[in-house]
Amino acid sequence: MKVYLSLGSNLGDRLSNLDRALLLLGRGGCRIVKRSSVYETAPLYYLKQPAFFNMAAACETSLSPEKLLALIARVETALKRRRLIRNGPRTLDVDILFYGGQALSRPGLNIPHPRLGKREFVLAPLAEIAHGLRHPVTGLSVEKMFSGLKERGGARRLPKTYSDLEAWLKALPPPAADAHYSLGPIKAALAALGGPEKRMGLVVHIAGSTGKTSSACMTAAALSACGHRTGLYTSPHVRSMRERIKIDGRDITEKDFLDCFLRVESLSAGELSFFETLTAMAFLYFSRNKTRFSVVEAGLGGRLDATNASDADVAGITSISLEHLNLLGPRLVNVASHKAGIIKEGSSVLAGWAVPPAALSVIARRAEEMNAGLSRPSRFTAFLGPAARKGGKFQAVNAAFALNAALMAAERAGADFSLNKAAAALPAAIPPGRFERFLLDGRIVIVDGAHNAEGMSALLKEFAGVRPVCVAAFMSDKALAPLAEALASASSKLILTRSLSYRSAEPEAVKKLLPSGMRRGVKVIEDPLKALKLALRLASKGGTVLIAGSLYLAGDILSGLKGRKAFHPREMLIK
16 A cells, blocks of 8 residues: 655654654555655744754555554664653654545544645645645645645755755845854754764864954864864855865865755754754864864854854964944943853963953953963964965964964964964965955956955055945944045945845945045945946056955955855844
């Protein structure tokens, strides 16, 4: 007899539960002949529970409906099915949807399932494997029932390819207001994964207002150059989402990215934001690959950032300035307190030279409370020429910080370290969108993601005596007027555009923030690539075009020049 089953799970390892259930059903006399994809579904009825994984399976069996129902009960028991409350979480739920072409109504057994035609999480997977199957009473096909649903979109097929996964992650909403900040979800996910954050080697955690990504990338490169397998987790990405997770300078593969995602999602479906999901994936990937060191960049702040779910042996704070005051402020000491939250008991602390005295006092107090040693970076001037030549003079500061952080990590681990080898690896480790230079139509194009006052000041010092044509876009949560004024003053022409990110500020609104005398001659072109084309026309042959104001704009330009569209996740709440 051909039967169709619906399976669901929202406790424990959902994918494993579904696979094991199919295996046990097959052993019990219900041979699986076809299975659908797995769909993630928001809960019904009792909404304060995790998301479900649902699928459908076609089976061949000689069991009677009653014996099949008994087999299902045994399988659910074997998977330790429990339901703490009615319609609440359970490791496994199996329903008989169709039994041949029969319509049955017996005590405890109604086939087809009475609510079949109203449940997307049942019809979506069933339509995938049996769209022409007809209801024995209504005569409607599964496909007809599915297309007739009034509300759709509640059941999302789990990604099967990396491209599917990009689309999945792009659709994730930004975290709710009360999710900023909480370490609860990421800690629960890591516990479910078996604690990968405890098995990824010695952790170097780097926070800061400016320079933290470059410093993290160069710290990891320095350790790798000395022969140690080193993981690196940074954000945001510029060209590819996979550049956020690396081992020894190589991006995680599409296959490993998808595999890590499915593992995290199987245990934490619907519970994590985009950034929390990628953080858990990175820690899982590093633990699987037995990294000797893991260099982790904080996303926003430090104390309550998802990356702080790992205990770092080395805590580095590159700089502190006023930023994200709605979450970290209102004052500089509050921002410093958040960043100092990455300092753990007995760790080694490195505070960059760009940390102002008031913020340094906060860091020193936290270090004392945690019995942590506090250091400032050695200059290592003799080693930093190549990094400064490639990435701008300001990269020398980041490079010195990175060498110090790597050396501290190596000393704590008792690992070999060579300053010569480490320094030689730094120029190639500078991440994309940081004073990135290339020729285009006979003009020098420089792309830089400077997006706060500190970073903008350092960037513009590179243009002493040169007034480039500038293309700029900013995120709406930044101090827009000072950034726009700085670029307008330093450029020969200013073209305001917008990033393709949902957080991008309206260029016309930015223009209105400029003093009236500065607005004359400022162009507004919404499309970033069209803005670049105009800038190339306005710049003379051999002249310079500067693209600045946002790493998201850098991604739009660098991806657009290669015929691709940058992927900007919705990883931050904006008001």
